[in-house]
Amino acid sequence: MSDDNKDALRFAAEYAEKNVDLYDLLGVDALTSKDDIRRAWRKRSLAYHPDKAGDKFDPEKWELFERARDILSDDNARATYDAAMKAKLLRKQERAAMDKERQRFADDLEAAENAARQQQQAKQQKDTEMLQKERERLAELQRMRDEENSRQAAAAQEMDDMAEARRRLKERKEEKAKRKEAKERMKSSSLYKKQEKGPANGAVDVPGDYAVEIDGQRKMYWELVCEKLRARQALTDMDQMGNGPDMQDDTMQGLQQTMSTAKQRIYDAELAYQREIGTS
Numbered sequence: 001m002s003d004d005n006k007d008a009l010r011f012a013a014e015y016a017e018k019n020v021d022l023y024d025l026l027g028v029d030a031l032t033s034k035d036d037i038r039r040a041w042r043k044r045s046l047a048y049h050p051d052k053a054g055d056k057f058d059p060e061k062w063e064l065f066e067r068a069r070d071i072l073s074d075d076n077a078r079a080t081y082d083a084a085m086k087a088k089l090l091r092k093q094e095r096a097a098m099d100k101e102r103q104r105f106a107d108d109l110e111a112a113e114n115a116a117r118q119q120q121q122a123k124q125q126k127d128t129e130m131l132q133k134e135r136e137r138l139a140e141l142q143r144m145r146d147e148e149n150s151r152q153a154a155a156a157q158e159m160d161d162m163a164e165a166r167r168r169l170k171e172r173k174e175e176k177a178k179r180k181e182a183k184e185r186m187k188s189s190s191l192y193k194k195q196e197k198g199p200a201n202g203a204v205d206v207p208g209d210y211a212v213e214i215d216g217q218r219k220m221y222w223e224l225v226c227e228k229l230r231a232r233q234a235l236t237d238m239d240q241m242g243n244g245p246d247m248q249d250d251t252m253q254g255l256q257q258t259m260s261t262a263k264q265r266i267y268d269a270e271l272a273y274q275r276e277i278g279t280s
Contacts, residue, residue, distance in 0.1 A: 008077035011067050016084030022068040030082060034073050041069040182252070212269040221269050228262035231255060 015022060023029055026040045045065040050057045071077040208222035235255050 005074060005076065008067075008070050008074045009080050012071045012077040012081035013084055015067070015071070016081050016088060019085075019088060020064075021085075022072055022081065025064065025068050026072070028072075032072075037072045038069065041065060045069075206270055206273045210269065210273055212272050214265050214268065219265070219269075221266075221273075224262065224266045224269055228259065228266060231259040231262050235259060 023032070026037060026044055028037055028040050032040070045062070046052060048058060048062045048065060050062070053062075071081050206221045208220065208225075210221040211218055212221065212224075213219075214224070235252070238252055238255060
């Protein structure tokens with residue numbers, strides 16, 4: 001193998017590794033024949049020829065065109081270049097496919113994560129709504145219980161008030177009956193009868209300053225009349241107050257005794273005065 005062929009093989013592998021498209025550089029494709037490749041080289045490289053480019057001559061560009069011609073015109077170099085480019089293309093396609101698969105996997109993973117996140121959020125939202133509804137249900141239940149307790153308490157209080165009213169009414173009726181019974185007992189007692197049958201005061205016109213000896217004490221007639229009036233007022237007050245029957249019975253008897261004594265003293269004073277004026 002000549003040195004030119006070795007160089008062509010080396011540059012073929014190098015350009016393939018660098019992904020330099022020699023076919024595109026010359027404006028041909030992989031099926032173009034050697035003769036067409038040379039004609040394409042002459043046409044394309046003409047602008048880069050030292051005689052044509054002049055001051056704009058680019059040695060590297062000119063060298064690339066010549067190497068492209070040499071590689072694609074040599075069967076071994078061209079085969080090496082095509083195989084390397086094909087392998088590189090396959091690797092690129094594999095990487096692209098792998099990248100696509102990875103991207104699909106990443107997209108699927110992201111979609112799954114998003115779906116799981118949405119499900120979790122939906123579940124949390126549902127749990128929150130259920131918890132709120134349960135709280136509202138419990139609050140409503142508590143409100144109904146409170147209302148029922150209030151209603152029962154009000155009903156119980158009303159029943160207690162009615163019972164208390166009936167009890168007080170019964171007590172008043174019993175008190176009234178006891179007072180009536182006490183009055184009846186006093187009317188039927190000997191003390192009451194004695195009072196009713198006592199002396200009639202005022203039968204004799206006695207001066208108020210008339211003095212008389214009563215129970216070892218000297219009393220004016222007007223004092224005796226005042227004692228009688230006070231006893232009568234006490235009896236009236238006692239009847240209006242309506243105290244308990246036991247207390248009323250004892251107190252009433254005492255007042256009746258005081259009243260009877262006062263009337264008796266007035267009667268005695270009137271008799272004494274009548275005797276005095278009868279003997280004068």
